[in-house]
Amino acid sequence: MSDSEGLLQQSKSRSKLTRTLLIATAVACMGSLQYGYHIAELNAPQQSMTCKIQSGNETSHQYKDCINLTDQQFGAVTAIFSIGGLSGSLIAGKMADKFGRQKVAILASVINLISSLILFSAANFRQLFMGRIGVGFGCGLNIVITPLYINEIAPTDLRGSLGTMNQFCINVGILLTQSVAIKWATIDNWRYILFIGAILAVLNIIGWFIVYESPRWLLTKNRFNAAYDSLSHIRVKSIDEVKKEIESWQREHSDDSGESDLTVKSYLTNSQYSKSRWAITMILAGQQFCGINSIIFYGVKVVSKLLPRQAIMINFTISIINVIVTFLSSTLIEKYGRKPLLISSAIVMGLMSFLISLSILKHVAVLLVTSIFTYIGFFAIGVGPIPFLIIGELSDKKDKALAQSYGTVCNWLATFIIGYGFPILNDMMGGYVYLLFGLFAMWFARYIYHNIPETKNKTNYDEIWANY
The missing domain is CATH 1.20.1250.20 (MFS general substrate transporter like domains)
Known part of the structure; x- marks a missing residue:
């Protein structure tokens, strides 16, 4: 077992932190990492991207790679991320119940990919504004799906430990933004900070194709065989253990017809x-x-x-x-x-x-x-x-x-x-x-x-x- 696995598993834990459970949690938390990255991505390069860097006695309006924004416009671009995120979070729960956690998470990353490319290539305030709405919406979906999915795949005695990985990856995303900004928050390279957001989205999309859908959600859709397969794969449990847990879930859901x-x-x-x-x-x-x-x-x-x-x-x-x-x-x-x-x-x-x-x-x-x-x-x-x-x-x-x-x-x-x-x-x-x-x-x-x-x-x- 790796050091990180040992840290996550408390000494009295009854459940095994399997490799597949850890991978599924990590893939889900890539959505939180994207959230953390995007929420902080404009902080460091603000001066460079808005043509406010001083060069000698003249400002850098002469540079083609910066976008001449007022403080009010930059504030609007920054804040609109929250409005996009609110909109995404508002509908994420119902979408996740209807289409599944996996599909909605993939959709969120596709939206983040497209929106990050819009930000990367933006030439004016309007394009930056639209790109930020987009990444906000995608992150709003992700920040609902991540804890929901982890809560449903984790055994009870590991639920808290694995659940903290949501906030951990948000913080990793913020740290990643500030790390790349040390080198790239310049008048010539600030766009690369925004391009990293597209790379993170692609990696998350690939990850969701190699993990299983939430077995609890599958059970609510009466997809019993798929729920058995998902639970046995994620937890690496025996047939009898899977059967007992699925049956306990069925009893829990027996009165939830509405x-x-x-x-x-x-x-x-x-x-x-x-x-x-x-x-x-x-x-x-x-x-x-x-x-x-x-x-x-x-x-x-x-x-x-x-x-x-x-x-x-x-x-x-x-x-x-x-x-x-x-x-x-x-x-x-x-x-x-x-x-x-x-x-x-x-x-x-x-x-x-x-x-x-x-x-x-x-x-x-x-x-x-x-x-x-x-x-x-x-x-x-x-x-x-x-x-x-x-x-x-x-x-x-x-x-x-x-x-x-x-x-x-x-x-x-x-x-x-x-x-x-x-x-x-x-x-x-x-x-x-x-x-x-x-x-x-x-x-x-x-x-x-x-x-x-x-x-x-x-x-x-x-x-x-x-x-x-």
């Missing part, structure tokens, strides 16, 4: 779903309102106020910390559970937000960097990876796919609000804006303590919500 009739309106208005719906709303929106994307989107700007020369490398280090700690957190989630990690993560993020505010107001550079690094590290053990993982665990079988779409839409909306609103609040309030994030994080921890059940090693909706 599953395909569930609509968005019913999900939003029916009191039957209110407990899980409110929990999902608060967790997915709360992740963003703790202020994480004020660092991910604008970290260079925040740090550069005190350390202008070191800001880019500090931001790069932030991404490395995010990746490493998210990967390590895969063992913590199964050991300590979802709820304790969410609470401790939110509390420390709140405390660090207060210190970030203090360091900005008092101009203490060492405190600023230390606080940001600690903030990112504790985000990565709880508030970062757990929200997308826990959507499916808090939901009943018949609303799981729709709940995944709904929760992701909540996250997209909150991402847009923070991405658009932080620069405005930062200009108005300066360092005091992090006091708001800190207060929310503390309230968020209290909300989780009183309203969110633990889902570790619990197998069904009734067991999870028994005491709530």
Whole structure:
């Protein structure tokens, strides 16, 4: 077993982390990697691609490879990604239930491929705008499919560990963007950063053709033989083991004849779903309102106020910390559970937000960097990876796919609000804006303590919500 497999498998795990299960998880997580890559792909090359690089005493408007954009136009190109993503996430659950997880994921990568090529060859604002809508839509589909698929192929005792790979690969995508930008964020080469998005899409498409469809979805479509084949291949289980697990799934689905009739309106208005719906709303929106994307989107700007020369490398280090700690957190989630990690993560993020505010107001550079690094590290053990993982665990079988779409839409909306609103609040309030994030994080921890059940090693909706 490789080191990465050993890290993912806790010592008391009853299930074997098979090679095929690991490959299927990795292929699904390529969708998350694309999301992370595209959400950060315009940050580093902004000056080069918008003709703002200075050359001697003249700006670089003379270069043919840059696109002369105003700050408002560049902001629109950046923000429209969230609108495209929201649209994709809104319909992803119903599409996944109708056509299957595999086909929708392939469609998402095809859209990302085409849209990345539009971005790569863009000559004006309109083409950039359309390309960003496209990659946003494709990533919106992917960010719903990835956790949904992993939740359905993973055995119960490995579900948390494998589920964290979703957030881990988002962070890898962000880190990959910043890594290639070190060399290519120039007036001559910035387009290659956008072309990498097309390569990632092609690799993901190829990957989906070598893994199996979700056996749980196949069973809902009464494709029993295909479900048997998929489960036995992914888990490498004996015929008797496969038969027993399939039969248990059939018993679970025996009273779900109305599953395909569930609509968005019913999900939003029916009191039957209110407990899980409110929990999902608060967790997915709360992740963003703790202020994480004020660092991910604008970290260079925040740090550069005190350390202008070191800001880019500090931001790069932030991404490395995010990746490493998210990967390590895969063992913590199964050991300590979802709820304790969410609470401790939110509390420390709140405390660090207060210190970030203090360091900005008092101009203490060492405190600023230390606080940001600690903030990112504790985000990565709880508030970062757990929200997308826990959507499916808090939901009943018949609303799981729709709940995944709904929760992701909540996250997209909150991402847009923070991405658009932080620069405005930062200009108005300066360092005091992090006091708001800190207060929310503390309230968020209290909300989780009183309203969110633990889902570790619990197998069904009734067991999870028994005491709530």
